[in-house]
Amino acid sequence: MSALWVVVPAHQEAARIGTTLEALASQRDRDFTLVVVDNASGDSTAGIAREFARRAPFPVHVLTERDKGVGCAVDTGFRYAVEHGATLLARTDADCVPHPGWTGAARAALERGAGMVCGRIEARRDEHGPLGRAGFRAMVALAAFFGRIRPAHRRRHGYLAPYRMHAGNNMAITARLYEAVGGMPRRPSPTDRLFLNRVRRRTTAIVHARDMVVENSTRRLRAYGVVGTARWYLDKGPGRHGEDPR
Template sequence: MTGTPGMTGTSGMGGTSGMGGTPLWVVLPAHQEAARIGDTLRALAAQRDRDFTLVVVDNASTDGTGELARRFAGEAPFPVHVLDEPDKGVGCAVDTGFRYAIAHGARLLARTDADCLPVPGWTAAARAEFAAGAGMVCGRITARPDEHGPLGRAGFRALVTTAAFFGRIRPAHHRRHGYLAPYRMHAGNNMAITARLYEEAGGMPRRPSPTDRLFLNRVRRRTTAIVHAPDMVVANSTRRLGAYGIVGTARWYLDQGPGRHGEDPR
């Protein structure tokens, strides 16, 4: 099932996405991100490889997130589409954005989040992995340098390392359960996948976060062509760490839910 996007805007100065190779589309889900989406959009505009189309999916925001994205579309160095997704949940927003991109000609898909900062070589690194035969690319995440200071960033690194280790040893992730590829650390805010594989895997679960592990395991049942790209880097927000604390954030990343906490603070 795909979502029903509302208003769609298309603009941008580039207009050449895909002309130099296989069409690449970047999907950016956003919920209540007016304070942060500007930094993310500027990071995308600073990519060395700007031969892509951007889809911003405004997921029921009430703070003007969508309007900021539409304003950016008028000056962006690449085409920009802005969708309204009324069904709340990052899975809904991502699935709607990916399926919209595929319907409009995308063959390669990449995703980050509206509180993240992709490094300038992010899209180029994804494209290089696809050219080498990858079906799905899992990038590397670091902590944003402008949130929570050295201690918070160290805590974030420790949580990422713990989550990656837990994912590898978790019995449910072992290949004897029908998976074709070994488990790899997968962050939804830094991933890329071919359009064909996305559809074959059944798409992103249309539900609130966390969705990343569910989606990765869907893909692992379809292909061995899953790679980790250390040069495909995104600086991740650490605000969940501030909102949930170390224990609460660990629960979240281990699929135990937010505990006593409410809405995902991203």
């Protein structure tokens, strides 16, 4: 059994999860086990994952998490993986496209001694042209800069490591560290910053791997706009918007 398990939380992703699953099947390093956690979907998300499992080039487990919230789905998937022997954990989302070297880069960084690995995110090519992707990169760089200078993220607050840009849809962590920090907050999005800060209070072994690349959907950005998305990431709610559009 592989030491590496990949977890994909999914809510109402019938239109997109097929692309994510095919991207995982196209990884150069396919020595991993996949866990898809269907998070209270009302569409055919789980059925698509089960059909994929019949022909996948690696073991696939499809779980159901009735408590809605990406944090609940991720935590259920990671804990299931650990209970079944995982020592290395990676996560992407069901609207994302991991590049072919994604799992290999995650494994390599963890085996070199990282406790947690933050990968690089880009805008999905099927949603944007070159200008749109360049704009997305600029926004990510701005968000990373803000995170580094934000007073609440300074090390005097008990953090052992400096703040690094962390996207939950492109991360990897050792099972031991995941359990040591108490796991992912079991709540709706956003959870990424909360989880990263849990890890920062525990270890300095947090690295950024530029060769661990995931193409990210920008549905939330288009639905909320720049200001609304910033409010959402700062945990101030979506304003006038309703359910998270992911």
